[in-house]
Amino acid sequence: MSHTTLLLIAAAGVATLLLLILRAKVQPFVALVVVSIGVALAAGVPAADLVKTIEEGMGGTLGHIATIIALGAMIGRIIELSGGAASFAHSLIDRFGSKRTPLALTVAGFVLGIPVFFEVGLIILMPIAYGVARASRKPLLVYALPMGAAMLTVHAFLPPHPGAVAVTQAIGADQGLVLLLGIPLTAAVVLLGYLLSRRMTRREYPMDPAVHAEVYGEDPAPESTGGVAPMDDGHGTAVLTKPAPAATGLDPAAPSFGMVLALIVTPILLILAGTLGQNLLAEGSTLRAVLTVLGAPMVALLIDVALCAYLLGARRGWDRAHIANVMGSALPSVAMVILVAGAGGVFGKVLVASGIGDAIADVLDRTGLPALFLAFLMALTLRAAQGSTTVALITTAGILTPLLERADLSTGQLSLVALAMGAGGLAVSHINDAGYWMFTKLAGLDVASGLRTWTVLTTAMGTIGFALTAALWPLV
Template sequence: MWNILSVLLAVGLLTVLIAWGKVQPLLAFVLAALVAALLLGMPAAKIPGAIEKGIGDLLGSLVVVICLGAVFGKLIADSGAARQIAASLIGTTGSARIPVAMTVTGFVVGLPLYYNVGFVLMVPLIFSLVQQSGRPAVALGMPLLAGLSIAHGFLPPHPSATALVVAVHADMGKTLLYGLAVAIPTLIIAGPVFAMSLKNIRAEPAPMFRNAQPVETTPPGTFNCFATALLPVVLLAALTLVTLVRPDLAEPLAFFSNPLVVMLVSYFVAIWTLGLAQGRTLAQVMQGAQEALREIAPILLIIAGAGALKQVLIDSGVSAELGAQLATLPVPPLLLGWSVATLIRICLGSATVAGVTAAGVVGPLVQSSGCDPNLMVLAVGAGSLMCSHVNDSGFWMFKEYFGLSLKDTFRSWSLMETLVGVFGLLFVLLLSLFVR
């Protein structure tokens, strides 16, 4: 009982430090890990080593993949490929089906781009279409933002999903395939279907966005944009399908199906197709890469801190104890994982922090319960998106960019994120009936 109470106290301290004290997350995680280790009776001499090991183990297998994902996404944005994808989809579907086009745009653009980058990049497009079509801004933009959010929370190579894959020993390719199966129906419900109920919400965007127009540049060709942006997803999914159909090819293809190799190949292809072949110099492309690495550094520090806390829980033995106790509860393991992530999300706000923090708790649960680790990644991802409110930066970005009241922000943004979390879990549970 004391061990469980100690974990709760450590998580409570983490919540207070980040949500109330505004302490940098890495420092907050390290302090919470120190307190947890002392409360759990770990020998003082072993505590620093456990923290260092946790940081090194988690970052060691993630840092290259996440950094490659960041520079890849930055190149997609800087080259104009993201805007070209959006314009192509909207032009293809026509004005009558703009909600469908916005939904697909958000999801496709969200695959290579991190959420905040995609949000800032797509907002001018949203308000430009509002002016052209006369449609309500919130109802028009919500399907696109739902697509961005779902890709961010569910699918590799986004940081939270990638960290969860490593923490629970899942398979990146299978997680991506299962994630697509869960994400698409969830997106339909939380995107265009839900947006139909938002037509009466009136936005008052900031003056800088009232006459917003997409940046005028000459983008790459449409096929080039789609093919390059979706290349890592296609490679991972195709190689995973091949190994599922032909298990004897798993070992020969192991090198090529490794996420690090897939992201590296995808980035090199993007350097040529969206950079050098478009007349940009290598120095210009690399300048964007440097900016992307600066932007991704805070997320890497969050993951590092979560690794420190996770290792303390493992080395103290409480992680295995907690996993065994959770496994005895008359609740499906996937629902437990979702609940843990939801609770942390409500307390801390950040979906990334919620996902990687929950990983340290549910990791032993996966082993003790025998549930599919790939589905656990998705269940935790769904929980990490639940109930966005005033402690979430995404909540305030949406409110301020669209000029909404708090009531309308809860009615639109918070409810959309909650629908994503609830239906994401329901589709994960449904998929678990067919995955063995």
């Protein structure tokens, strides 16, 4: 089959995928599997090999990332339900002082965004933003905009979030290097985003009267700040409900700032130690072997789950059954994310098995564009087209993997390519993105104001992230 025919099949497959997700409202997992089967058959993959190709794509992807995503979700859930997240945010506000409260909430969003999924983190921190906006009588957006953008930035760039984990595995990057390069890069993007948001929030935007009354009402009691809590709607999607009044207050018995911070950074330090050990210590060294095991992402996260269960659970009076229930409650919300990641792996496997991947690689090679720019541009385009950061990153990785294999890039360069995809996945959060609607509804913004603030800021931060990634390219 000619390259032109294969490219037309690929284009038709991506167009069908977008139509199924956007127009027909088909769940992304189902859409990815259906399109993968259609593309495979159209490209001439033998019917006898079809099921094997799908199984290899699903198994090869989930075998690496399913455990990491699930363990990361458990850590975030324990921190959330123990009161550690709210305690951490309040402690930062106390340390930064009233004049720097927006920066304190931005830092809280960045740090808590590492173990906690974006939607959950927004639900935890938004009531705190409500409270400080009421106390200061300043616009809610001053606090909420940089805080929300910080959490979305971490979600797009860093493991253990599903898109970053899937991309790292698909293109052969190293998670330790992605963290080593990505954490300071992401911190710089968040800081610059905070400075941009300060300029954007100098003017006031129309606010939904119900949210305005909730934030600035006369009743100063914590329950009137309008906190929200996540529940599952039966389809793996977070919906908003009112919490019990105590959920918006700070529990005096909540975990300390230092304990929460230590539990968040423990797996990161273990993974970085493993990466450094493999690069700096001699082969056969006992220390290198120990650090390699401890620094494996699955092992590092498993250790942290055990620490969280003991320090935030058992030591504070939770019995074993309650700890098990809390950990189990983290899984329904990530089950569909894991399946979407697996389906993305199927799509990538089909592209390789059918020869479409090589055809795309040929075309992209002839453009003369750097792999880093192609990764950013493709992820940004898919993100803008269908809304989901995770789907955009996984699909981009599947399409570009053959090109990256030809390019013979180093592990450090592949890690930067993964971060460039993350930058594209951060940008252009608009009306087809569930995160856009969640933020704008909680912040009381109408559609036009959301586009002028949230969409502009996320796009600017994604572009900044790519620029910083490109600046690091000569160094690796």
